Amino acid sequence: MSKAKKGIDIISIGDELLIGQVINTNASWMAEKLNNKALPVNRIIAIADTSVAIIEALHNSINSAKLVLITGGLGPTKDDLTKATICDFFDSKLVLNQKVKDHVEEFFAKRGRKLTESNRQQAMLPNNCEIITNSQGTAPGMYFIKNETHFVFMPGVPFEMKSIMTEWVIPYFSEFCNIKARAQKTVMTSGMGESFLADKISHWEDVLPENTKLAYLPSPGKVRLRLHVESENKESAEKQLEQHIQDLNLIIPELIYGYDDEPLEAVIGKLLKEKGKTIATAESCTGGMIAEKITSIAGSSNYFKGSIVAYANEIKSNLLNIDMAIIDEHGAVSEEVACLMANNVREIMQTDIAVSTTGIAGPDGGTDEKPVGTVWIGIATKERVFAKKYQFGNQRERNTNWTLQTALNMLRKEL
């Protein structure tokens, strides 16, 4: 007797995933979009580009999942045996699909490119599936039903998969899975580490009811708190969730900067827009990372004027007008230089606020007095200029990420 099938399995095909060459961002993106529509993902499974592995995974999922979403192995190049394997599993044979052939030809004609033989092969498709149009590329999606489990195959190219998911899969399956009503929200915090935060909110956490789940998700410079409430109906779940979050807000108001994975740079962007203020950055150890984050937000040209990345001391002196004598006396990684960097870039770019970073990211350059991980972050406004010292770890990438998040959080507080 088999148990009831439920939920969704995501199967990602590709050797590159199993040797760590490619990170499975496709599956994360799919999971997020499905979760937004309350479509529950059971498992994400990455497997090899072999018939044996593909067949085994399909057999495994057909026993437990109601819907299986498979990506990868449908590109124009010769490493793709997915289609042949699918034919075995679903008792299909490959036939020429005229509509897809026309689409592929039109796709290339539009772009003024010549059709290749490998592109032509993409119109050979199983005879017993529904073909899903790929508006962004040439390999179409395929939809099968077997033993009451639904299977959708998509190409692995991210923006092609995304368009099939958005245009077809999500709308089609939105009404598909019956689940309990639930509400979910992630509280974004910055400024306190995981275990200290856990202690600080323990009396709140301890009284959360059975139907409520809390997860801590730490990363450099921030801890996300994901709250999940299940109830009889959506309205009741949402009401309970809001109450928990209100209570939490009374305990750690200064640590909460946003909700639902809103990044700090978006929060800062909103604050700047609201207040009609402009911003600039002067960066040494972050090398342009803060500017890049701020400009990753669409519409940032309304408030971001620019940045001076002053890696070399001569640039700190020539472009940021910092007296070389001050650098020599205090060192480039110092309160004085951090303050001058922030203050001067603000004056040069004529903005309302500015942030600066100067530190020793590593692996080299540390001293006994200033070990690797020493970072000064400066803030300048029309009213005041100040800098704070931090001691991060000994890994270059973690240090720059900590500096980035901490600088963004300082900016948020100052706005």
Add this chain to the structure above:
Amino acid sequence: MSKAKKGIDIISIGDELLIGQVINTNASWMAEKLNNKALPVNRIIAIADTSVAIIEALHNSINSAKLVLITGGLGPTKDDLTKATICDFFDSKLVLNQKVKDHVEEFFAKRGRKLTESNRQQAMLPNNCEIITNSQGTAPGMYFIKNETHFVFMPGVPFEMKSIMTEWVIPYFSEFCNIKARAQKTVMTSGMGESFLADKISHWEDVLPENTKLAYLPSPGKVRLRLHVESENKESAEKQLEQHIQDLNLIIPELIYGYDDEPLEAVIGKLLKEKGKTIATAESCTGGMIAEKITSIAGSSNYFKGSIVAYANEIKSNLLNIDMAIIDEHGAVSEEVACLMANNVREIMQTDIAVSTTGIAGPDGGTDEKPVGTVWIGIATKERVFAKKYQFGNQRERNTNWTLQTALNMLRKEL
């Protein structure tokens, strides 16, 4: 009759993976390190933080894998039921481990922090496993053997997992799995899209022997070609691999910029160091991204002087000395402005080479004449200044990534 167990399953525990809130970079990192030691990963499986899901995954893997590496669910906070579930599966009970208790206490004392109750709980461990020291944190690893399958549980915090993998798992299991001798190399190319590249090298690909596998891994601005050869012994596999790569080099020498996931910014860093040259960037649409990439390489302070991120036109004029009349006449996104940005930042920062970007990343700001995705990239050396126009897509993030990779590739060619 069950088939022979072989290879490795990686199981990542965490609801955050199944709702797409966190990307599974842990599993990719582990897979890469295992692959470097020729330890073959069968599957990467992300599952929910529930007893049912954990037990099901362990049952599933015990039937097929020789080694199962599990991460997540061992942190100090209360969302962690992994340990209780493990006890069910391995018939264990939790007992106080004095050595771990001492380690946790010492860990906090060293950092001058107070021990919390949740930290204390981490010393409660199953009585029938080998405890693996976690030098970077407080939750130790656990090693069980059941039905001839080996299981290692590790915390999900990346740098703690990484230290247990590096210090214990990789050395311990390096001799563990018997596999064929093999050689593998990834050829990094930039400058031609996947299907055109496939056509260009098809006569080379078509004659690759049975024991050789080729995979195309495209991403914005580059296509990686992964070649994998299996043979009787390591030496023969490597020799054959080198021959294939030499042959490929004769067909597309100008497209190959490196091997084995070496990023373009590292290639450029090497070239600059070799030639004793220095570099600066002037960035508009990339917002500091090129500077950030260049400085992500340790030792980049030897050749990278700095960057002017000129997002606002007034910064292009005031800091990069570009006549406002030229911006008004040609527009900020133009050959003239791209050339002046590169030329002037090179003069201002007194470097040997400079690169500039100016474009319309989107979603707003496009016109009929210059739609979203229009980007000019400029290069300046002592000898010459030029700019090239590109037409990328309509997605902001893809556009900046394409611009970044294309600019880095132009720099590489010019060096």
